Amino acid sequence: MTLIALFIFTPALVLAQSPSPTSIRDAVKEQVAQELAEIKQAVAKKAYVGSITTIDNLNLTITNLKNQSRTATVTTDTAIKLTGGKDGTSADLKVGLFVIAMGDVDSNGTMTAKRLLVISQPAEDKRQAIFATVTKASASTLTVEDLKKASWTIKLSSTTKYVGNTKTVADIEIGNKIVAVGTVTAENSLTAAIVNLVSAK
Numbered sequence: 001m002t003l004i005a006l007f008i009f010t011p012a013l014v015l016a017q018s019p020s021p022t023s024i025r026d027a028v029k030e031q032v033a034q035e036l037a038e039i040k041q042a043v044a045k046k047a048y049v050g051s052i053t054t055i056d057n058l059n060l061t062i063t064n065l066k067n068q069s070r071t072a073t074v075t076t077d078t079a080i081k082l083t084g085g086k087d088g089t090s091a092d093l094k095v096g097l098f099v100i101a102m103g104d105v106d107s108n109g110t111m112t113a114k115r116l117l118v119i120s121q122p123a124e125d126k127r128q129a130i131f132a133t134v135t136k137a138s139a140s141t142l143t144v145e146d147l148k149k150a151s152w153t154i155k156l157s158s159t160t161k162y163v164g165n166t167k168t169v170a171d172i173e174i175g176n177k178i179v180a181v182g183t184v185t186a187e188n189s190l191t192a193a194i195v196n197l198v199s200a201k
Helices: 002-017 021-042
Strands: 044-056 059-063 069-081 098-105 110-119 127-137 141-146 151-155 161-164 177-186 189-199
Touching (some): 044 069, 059 098, 069 098, 127 151, 127 189
Parallel strands (some): 069 110, 151 189, 161 189
Antiparallel strands (some): 044 059, 098 110, 127 141, 127 177
16 A cells, blocks of 8 residues: 555655746746846936037037036937937037937946937026025015024015915014025025015014
């Protein structure tokens, strides 16, 4: 009986220990998915926006408005569009041009440009936001103290917008905390485009 039992159950035990076709397919699919994920991580589609600061053969250094530099390589397959939509070539690319380069970026941050657009440089946004406490208020100006205890003059005009709990400058009192957004016109002087009353004193 013992020998018969072994003869009957041993093949089943062998089959249980052998990988099934389904498990092999799952293992292969998992390995392929992992390799694809690694490739996608190494090569990603991105865009670099900024001014061309250097040109070395067909390698461009593009510096953005935050003064961060990236490298983009132009190839014979790169589609180049000049200002106005005209077709261009690598010979049209000059230092100082403002461009948008789009393409594949490798793990080192170097782009192979598929498309490159030459555009007009946008005006730099010089607006600044100040969170401060009002120390003096009038119809045309606010004197405030920021978080670093520096004193600022906030200039108000007919175009200044009041948002949040603020309807007009008359709603702002000494001791109020505000956020003023505008353009810095001189040292510690801001012409406000928006004033938001954050909290009362």
